[in-house]
Amino acid sequence: MEKIVDHIDHAVWLSSPENLSANVEMLEVMANTKLVRFEREDMGFIMYISWAAGIELVCPMEHPTEFNEMLRAQLAKRGEGLMGVVFGVNSLDGHAKRLASEGVAVGPLMDDHVDSPWHQDLKLQERLAGEVMNSWFILGDIDYKPGTINFVDAKNPHDSHLPHSKLKKFVNHVDHVVWLSRPENLEANVAKIEQLSGVKLERCDRSDLGVVLYLSWEAGLEVIAPFGEETEYNVQLNLGLQFLGEGILGVVYGVDHIEDQEPRLKAVGQELGIELLDDPNSPWRHKLLVRERTGPIVMNGSFMFGDVRYPEGMVKFQGSVNSESVDSVSA
Structure with missing residues (x-):
């Protein structure tokens, strides 16, 4: 497996539901890639992602959840745009432990869904480390199938x-x-x-x-x-x-x-x-x-x-x- 360590792994955009299709199309053109769709019903959001390109687009679903309420709050605050980054680390637990010792509360573990179309191609764990300049800074411990990232x-x-x-x-x-x-x-x-x-x-x-x-x-x-x-x-x-x-x-x-x-x-x-x-x-x-x-x-x-x-x-x-x-x- 391959992994990005101590470096930006991918960037995350936030879209409103009414503009989702147009935003997906524009990102695909800009990055010259195809974004794959997956619906996280359990968390209440739609995601489009290209792991190869380091690009993720999320959008809240209609039924309310704790997670998509956070997305709606971000849309209300800043509108559509770049919502955050996922920063690759070698040890999620080790990084979180250091931050905790410095008084930074790290969020709960988020992992990949077993039904995602890419589940067999990577191993993923993420935790929200906090906000900086109105954006989310997420820690990611992500192992990719060899050749995924160019x-x-x-x-x-x-x-x-x-x-x-x-x-x-x-x-x-x-x-x-x-x-x-x-x-x-x-x-x-x-x-x-x-x-x-x-x-x-x-x-x-x-x-x-x-x-x-x-x-x-x-x-x-x-x-x-x-x-x-x-x-x-x-x-x-x-x-x-x-x-x-x-x-x-x-x-x-x-x-x-x-x-x-x-x-x-x-x-x-x-x-x-x-x-x-x-x-x-x-x-x-x-x-x-x-x-x-x-x-x-x-x-x-x-x-x-x-x-x-x-x-x-x-x-x-x-x-x-x-x-x-x-x-x-x-x-």
């Missing part, structure tokens, strides 16, 4: 600044998740994510964009906050804070070639946005290769595309097997 070999371009010869990347899977914080809450929000994940985030001030970033590439966690003078980039972040408040801004979805996504997006009236370049002075510049482009807004969240190449071992993907290499970063 974490593959990637070439190091001849003009690369990295000395590493072996690189890996996510293809057609969520690479990392981005939260949007108010500047005055930034340090507290980062500290909360660090506590829940057990991972340290590194700071980078991007005065050219008018933002402060905290990131752990190793864990797939990013927090961003606008600061300083108004820029073309941070004005959009300020609008997001004004209308939606703090929360998950979006996901960066790992792909083979970013520009290859354009024809598929244009077919549904969408397009790729601006390219976000790494700062040459960032504290992680020596660690990895990064290319990202913004994408469409899906359920109040940004769906971005990334070609992110990690030195082998930087991301903990246990039991991974080498796959066919992908091409070098293209311009």
Whole structure:
């Protein structure tokens, strides 16, 4: 079996019942994947999921349950959008025990239903660790059938600044998740994510964009906050804070070639946005290769595309097997 450890396993969107079909269709187009439906009658919600892509969409069913009342409360509070993340851990009990010792109450165990269409392909246990920036932070101990997740070999371009010869990347899977914080809450929000994940985030001030970033590439966690003078980039972040408040801004979805996504997006009236370049002075510049482009807004969240190449071992993907290499970063 294979498993993602100390890294985002998958992202979770929340849909209202009346928009469910349209939201499923849009996520399938964005991620170039098929979401499989399963109804959890016992918990009162419908789920659509692609474990291969790291994408889950949930929607409350009509009959009330304790769980779907939580979903309805979230819809009433923030509307549709990115509701939370599932963070992969090696030992659910061990992680929960550490959090409990720090005064963080971890929720009850949630496991897979025996009748789910994927029950034979994985072993799953999850527990809600708490909320951060109006989103759920869920711990997941998930073992996948080999080959489910496409974490593959990637070439190091001849003009690369990295000395590493072996690189890996996510293809057609969520690479990392981005939260949007108010500047005055930034340090507290980062500290909360660090506590829940057990991972340290590194700071980078991007005065050219008018933002402060905290990131752990190793864990797939990013927090961003606008600061300083108004820029073309941070004005959009300020609008997001004004209308939606703090929360998950979006996901960066790992792909083979970013520009290859354009024809598929244009077919549904969408397009790729601006390219976000790494700062040459960032504290992680020596660690990895990064290319990202913004994408469409899906359920109040940004769906971005990334070609992110990690030195082998930087991301903990246990039991991974080498796959066919992908091409070098293209311009």
